Amino acid sequence: MREVAxxxxxMIAFGERFDMGMKEMVAEAYxxxxxxxxxxxxxxxxxxxxxxxxxxxxxxxxxxxxxACELQDIPVTRVENACASGNDAIRNAAYAVxxxxxxxxxxxxxxxxxxTSARTTFWEWMGANRDMAWDFPxxxxxxxxxxxxxxxxxxxxxxxxxxxxxxxxxxxxNGVSNPHAHLRFEVTPQQVLDAPxxxxxFGLLDCVPQSDGAAAVILAAKDVAGRYxxxxxxxxxxGTGLDxxxxxxxxxxxxxxxxxxxxxxxxxxxxxxxxDIDVAEVHDCFSGVEMMSYExxxxxxxxxxxxxxxxxxxxxxxxxxxxxxxxxKSKGHPPGATGVAQCYELFHQLRGTAVNQIxxxxxxxxxxxxxxxxxxxxxxxxxxxx
Amino acid sequence: MAGxxxxxxxxYLPAWTDGRVHVAGPDEDVTTMAVAAGALVLDRPADGPGxxxxxxxxxxVLVVREPDQVPANLAETVLAGLGLGQTLPFxxxxxxAPELLQAVVTAAAGTLVLGVDPRAPAAAGAVLLxxxxxxxxxxxxxxxxxxxxxxxxxxxxxxxxxxxxxxxxGWSAGLDLISGEAEPVAAGxxxxxxxxxxxxxxxxxxxxxxxxxxxxxxxxxxGTATSVLGLDNGTAYAVRVNxxxxxxxxxxRPARPAPPSWDPQTEADLPLALPAYTRAFEAKIGFLGxxxxxxxxxxxxxxxxxxxxxxxxxxxxxxxxxxVYSHTTIHAPVPGKRAPYTLAVVDLDGVPARALAHxxxxxxxxxxxxxxxxxxxxxxxxxxxxxxxxxxxxxxEIR
Numbered sequence: 066m067r068e069v070a071x072x073x074x075x076m077i078a079f080g081e082r083f084d085m086g087m088k089e090m091v092a093e094a095y096x097x098x099x100x101x102x103x104x105x106x107x108x109x110x111x112x113x114x115x116x117x118x119x120x121x122x123x124x125x126x127x128x129x130x131x132x133a134c135e136l137q138d139i140p141v142t143r144v145e146n147a148c149a150s151g152n153d154a155i156r157n158a159a160y161a162v163x164x165x166x167x168x169x170x171x172x173x174x175x176x177x178x179x180x181t182s183a184r185t186t187f188w189e190w191m192g193a194n195r196d197m198a199w200d201f202p203x204x205x206x207x208x209x210x211x212x213x214x215x216x217x218x219x220x221x222x223x224x225x226x227x228x229x230x231x232x233x234x235x236x237x238x239n240g241v242s243n244p245h246a247h248l249r250f251e252v253t254p255q256q257v258l259d260a261p262x263x264x265x266x267f268g269l270l271d272c273v274p275q276s277d278g279a280a281a282v283i284l285a286a287k288d289v290a291g292r293y294x295x296x297x298x299x300x301x302x303x304g305t306g307l308d309x310x311x312x313x314x315x316x317x318x319x320x321x322x323x324x325x326x327x328x329x330x331x332x333x334x335x336x337x338x339x340x341d342i343d344v345a346e347v348h349d350c351f352s353g354v355e356m357m358s359y360e361x362x363x364x365x366x367x368x369x370x371x372x373x374x375x376x377x378x379x380x381x382x383x384x385x386x387x388x389x390x391x392x393x394k395s396k397g398h399p400p401g402a403t404g405v406a407q408c409y410e411l412f413h414q415l416r417g418t419a420v421n422q423i424x425x426x427x428x429x430x431x432x433x434x435x436x437x438x439x440x441x442x443x444x445x446x447x448x449x450x451x
Numbered sequence: 452m453a454g455x456x457x458x459x460x461x462x463y464l465p466a467w468t469d470g471r472v473h474v475a476g477p478d479e480d481v482t483t484m485a486v487a488a489g490a491l492v493l494d495r496p497a498d499g500p501g502x503x504x505x506x507x508x509x510x511x512v513l514v515v516r517e518p519d520q521v522p523a524n525l526a527e528t529v530l531a532g533l534g535l536g537q538t539l540p541f542x543x544x545x546x547x548a549p550e551l552l553q554a555v556v557t558a559a560a561g562t563l564v565l566g567v568d569p570r571a572p573a574a575a576g577a578v579l580l581x582x583x584x585x586x587x588x589x590x591x592x593x594x595x596x597x598x599x600x601x602x603x604x605x606x607x608x609x610x611x612x613x614x615x616x617x618x619x620x621g622w623s624a625g626l627d628l629i630s631g632e633a634e635p636v637a638a639g640x641x642x643x644x645x646x647x648x649x650x651x652x653x654x655x656x657x658x659x660x661x662x663x664x665x666x667x668x669x670x671x672x673x674g675t676a677t678s679v680l681g682l683d684n685g686t687a688y689a690v691r692v693n694x695x696x697x698x699x700x701x702x703x704r705p706a707r708p709a710p711p712s713w714d715p716q717t718e719a720d721l722p723l724a725l726p727a728y729t730r731a732f733e734a735k736i737g738f739l740g741x742x743x744x745x746x747x748x749x750x751x752x753x754x755x756x757x758x759x760x761x762x763x764x765x766x767x768x769x770x771x772x773x774x775v776y777s778h779t780t781i782h783a784p785v786p787g788k789r790a791p792y793t794l795a796v797v798d799l800d801g802v803p804a805r806a807l808a809h810x811x812x813x814x815x816x817x818x819x820x821x822x823x824x825x826x827x828x829x830x831x832x833x834x835x836x837x838x839x840x841x842x843x844x845x846x847x848e849i850r
Contacts, residue, residue: 184717184784184786185786187783187785187786188719188721188785188786188787192722196727196751197722197723197724197727198724198727198728198730198731198735199731199735199751199841200807201721202721202831202832202834202839202841203794203807203808203809203831203832204781204785204787204788204792204794204832205794205807206781206783206785208781208783209779209781209794212779213777213778213779213794213796214777216777216778216779216820217776217777217796217820220777220820261782262780262782262791263781263782263783264779264780264781264782264783265778265779265780265781265782265816266779311751311807312796312805312807313749313750313751313796313804313805313806313807314749314753314805318776318777318796
């Protein structure tokens with residue numbers, strides 16, 4: 066398989082974008098990605114496109130992307146893998162480019178959550194994620210879905226709401242400087258603990274906001290990347306992992322096996338280990354999930370994630386900054402766009418142009434986990450070789 | 452006169468009161484209360500697996516007072532919830548306490564008679580009959596058309612306000628039936644009034660068919676021959692309980708005050724995929740699981756694993772008790788749900804299987820990992836008007 070690289074990345078500001086429909090968001094993210102290519106790129110160079118979109122607002126997804134971006138002469142595929150759609154779409158595009166069949170590919174992720182009323186999203190999400198006969202009527206909303214895991218994790222390892230609040234505080238702090246972030250305000254640990262409860266142990270400030278947004282990246286084979294940039298970001302490894310879809314069938318709720326599998330595939334392919342990672346964008350859909358994910362990604366041993374937080378290892382100044390962009394918590398979480406936006410951030414981090422720039426990172430990791438906590442996708446990226 | 456032999460009596464009371472009498476929980480209805488009462492008498496070890504299909508049950512008779520209390524899927528759900536075959540005769544009789552007493556003394560061997568009062572005072576009763584005998588014998592019946600109590604539009608009962616008429620016509624004929632009896636038990640009439648007319652009579656809380664079963668249970672526990680009078684408007688039926696070897700089982704859960712309102716904050720019409728409901732019915736209501744090749748049990752049951760040779764074992768009845776493995780309490784304003792509500796993943800006792808369920812009969816937010824409890828059949832949701840039943844976790848400890 067030939068080497069694959071990122072040569073461009075663009076995104077729009079995440080938020081409640083009542084001003085933009087799906088087609089507008091898609092077109093703007095695409096334009097931003099094109100404009101980001103150092104030496105420029107002609108759209109006809111794009112050989113195929115993948116559209117990461119979880120909810121098909123405004124109709125036939127692949128057609129909408131092709132139509133809005135004037136990409137009607139190439140294959141376009143919509144990828145849906147719950148909240149892992151973004152990084153999974155990148156994997157699909159990387160297969161095509163790595164195989165030699167496509168030289169340049171577009172991956173665009175977009176989500177329009179706020180065209181429906183804030184209340185109806187509860188049952189919409191459950192209808193898309195739950196067995197209609199068994200689990201759907203129980204009212205296991207998305208936060209509760211993850212809360213069952215974090216609740217068990219806290220019981221087994223003595224982690225507390227204070228620990229997960231550190232994640233929220235850290236990510237809000239990082240998001241303040243990010244012009245694309247949905248929520249740009251600091252929060253204190255006390256504010257996080259005092260916020261109204263949503264699904265125990267998550268309070269309002271432990272949960273992502275409801276966000277619209279779009280992000281896009283352009284992949285190119287290393288062989289041809291020089292036409293577009295002298296500083297391509299290498300895609301070294303990727304993986305997608307799955308777990309049982311019903312909570313009653315999962316073996317161990319204190320971990321996300323899907324993440325372990327995805328990370329195992331990605332690290333194996335990249336020939337790296339977790340200690341090689343210098344910066345990561347980790348799926349903090351709920352604060353406690355980032356905490357648990359440190360272990361599932363191999364950044365620490367079993368039960369040690371709270372210590373990582375207590376020792377500020379994952380803050381901007383720490384040994385392994387996590388979510389320098391503000392993460393999902395502060396940047397926002399339009400599900401289809403999130404994974405792609407993570408790679409947007411890491412593209413900038415690895416080239417030295419990020420807002421909250423880490424000092425000379427060499428390897429970066431993007432991680433999503435989603436659905437009925439049953440799927441995960443991980444991408445490992447490398448800084449341009451000098 | 453007619454007489455029957457008893458095989459068991461059971462009284463189920465809900466976990467809630469309104470300060471005066473028991474009230475059904477928000478996830479209870481005629482179906483779930485009938486199953487709760489029936490389970491008490493079907494010789495079921497309280498926490499054991501539902502393995503023993505009750506032997507010798509030949510039919511079920513359910514007595515309720517109002518037709519609007521009968522959901523469309525009641526019969527099949529009660530049969531499946533009690534582990535009885537779907538081909539059993541199942542009849543529904545409309546009536547109050549007298550109707551139930553008459554059903555009992557005319558029941559054939561192997562009949563399970565269920566009486567449910569879903570409205571406050573709420574209760575459910577079950578009587579298992581073993582054929583002709585002298586445990587309960589009929590005294591007589593009386594019927595005068597005097598509809599003193601009738602359903603009010605919008606629910607509840609209204610009572611015709613004429614105390615002397617009520618006393619002289621409404622209940623007198625019934626009291627005449629038991630004029631010679633020592634210390635009778637009455638169900639269905641206001642006990643204070645009845646006592647004035649007939650000193651020595653005692654009453655029960657429930658006033659409908661479940662009340663009749665409660666009265667039978669009280670009489671049976673006395674150990675001496677005791678008459679029981681069922682009243683419903685101008686209808687009366689009296690029996691004598693002469694004694695029984697059959698056990699009297701009562702649900703032992705102490706009740707506590709219900710919250711001021713169980714109504715959800717906002718309405719939601721949840722979609723129902725009826726074919727999916729029908730496919731899941733047997734395993735969902737029978738609380739069945741499937742077995743994996745490595746011995747793990749799964750609930751909900753899973754289909755055949757491709758590539759694994761050999762016959763897939765059939766559905767496995769699961770134990771009805773367990774401990775909380777994880778839980779979360781939802782406070783967000785989910786349309787159609789009254790927040791807060793608690794969901795738990797339960798480790799079932801003695802088997803490698805878990806279940807995901809609502810936590811019921813308890814204050815939301817009081818669940819702790821490790822809490823023991825039982826799985827009970829409750830109404831999980833109403834979807835497009837259809838009652839969707841399933842199992843909920845009832846914690847043993849009341850917090």
